[in-house]
Amino acid sequence: DVVVVGSANADLVVQVERHPAPGETVLGSQPAVHPGGKGANQAVAAARLGARVALLGRVGADGHGRLLRESLERDGVDLGHLRDTAAASGIAMIAVGPRGDNSIIVAPGANARLTEGDVLDAAPLLRSAPVVSLQLEIPLPAVLAAARLARRAVLNLSPAVAVPDELLALCDPLVVNEHEAALLLGAPGEPERQARELLARGPRSVVITLGADGAVVAEDGVVQAVPSPRVAAVDTTGAGDAFTGALAWRLAAGEPLTEAAAFAARVGAAAVRRPGAQDSYPTLAEVEEL
Numbered sequence: 001d002v003v004v005v006g007s008a009n010a011d012l013v014v015q016v017e018r019h020p021a022p023g024e025t026v027l028g029s030q031p032a033v034h035p036g037g038k039g040a041n042q043a044v045a046a047a048r049l050g051a052r053v054a055l056l057g058r059v060g061a062d063g064h065g066r067l068l069r070e071s072l073e074r075d076g077v078d079l080g081h082l083r084d085t086a087a088a089s090g091i092a093m094i095a096v097g098p099r100g101d102n103s104i105i106v107a108p109g110a111n112a113r114l115t116e117g118d119v120l121d122a123a124p125l126l127r128s129a130p131v132v133s134l135q136l137e138i139p140l141p142a143v144l145a146a147a148r149l150a151r152r153a154v155l156n157l158s159p160a161v162a163v164p165d166e167l168l169a170l171c172d173p174l175v176v177n178e179h180e181a182a183l184l185l186g187a188p189g190e191p192e193r194q195a196r197e198l199l200a201r202g203p204r205s206v207v208i209t210l211g212a213d214g215a216v217v218a219e220d221g222v223v224q225a226v227p228s229p230r231v232a233a234v235d236t237t238g239a240g241d242a243f244t245g246a247l248a249w250r251l252a253a254g255e256p257l258t259e260a261a262a263f264a265a266r267v268g269a270a271a272v273r274r275p276g277a278q279d280s281y282p283t284l285a286e287v288e289e290l
């Protein structure tokens with residue numbers, strides 16, 4: 001149903017009382033390693049809901065790479081196009097402060113080795129999938145090549161960086177959160193208006209996710225608000241990735257964008273009720289209970 005082209009990272013998480021200054025060592029607690037990376041997160045989110053998903057990307061031939069493969073396999077993600085690379089697997093070093101204030105260092109490692117050639121090698125797969133789901137934790141040439149081959153490209157423009165107009169024009173939809181929308185447009189603003197302004201930049205459709213407030217969807221000049229169910233939020237890590245993975249799946253099933261976004265908002269809401277990223281992602285039954 002969905003091919004995800006994107007990143008896989010090992011998230012190395014520690015709790016700290018305060019963040020270290022340069023040159024300083026602080027003691028942390030509860031060290032943990034979790035599978036993460038926006039691409040792997042999207043793939044797991046969709047697969048856990050029941051989608052058939054392949055992940056095209058690169059991991060290192062190391063312990064983190066094995067961990068990432070194992071977790072993706074547990075959710076049934078097809079890894080036929082996940083290449084082992086002579087580089088360390090990507091890692092995110094995450095220090096979580098007492099008020100949930102994170103400081104994060106992402107080292108892309110193997111993800112940075114994903115090439116346009118890797119994507120072109122998988123051209124038949126990408127052309128056959130109804131939806132290709134993308135984010136920007138891999139090199140831009142690979143993202144652009146995938147969007148060109150896709151029948152329909154969903155792009156979560158995260159982390160927010162300047163992208164060529166050609167890529168924007170291929171997005172259907174462009175998915176951003178409020179923060180990314182403000183960065184792209186140069187100023188914060190009212191979501192409906194921002195959705196219109198982003199649509200004017202060339203994508204075929206736009207979705208802005210708004211945390212607890214759900215999302216707005218813009219398509220064919222029409223902007224619609226999509227609510228999110230009220231939930232007790234515990235940890236919003238990876239909520240946007242869950243949203244995008246779920247959205248890609250529903251679009252692949254032929255659902256109109258607004259309905260697909262409404263479903264994705266329920267998946268995002270379900271995902272913030274539990275700690276972690278992939279660990280928090282719901283099954284279809286759990287979404288239907290909401």
Ligand code: ADP
Binds near residue numbers: 239
């Ligand atoms: P990101 O994780 O990229 O910052 P958001 O915070 O906008 O993205 O979250 C993505 C989606 O997850 C939202 O559209 C919403 O459906 C859901 N979500 C996030 N936070 C909450 C929350 N506190 N309550 C309910 N749903 C939430």
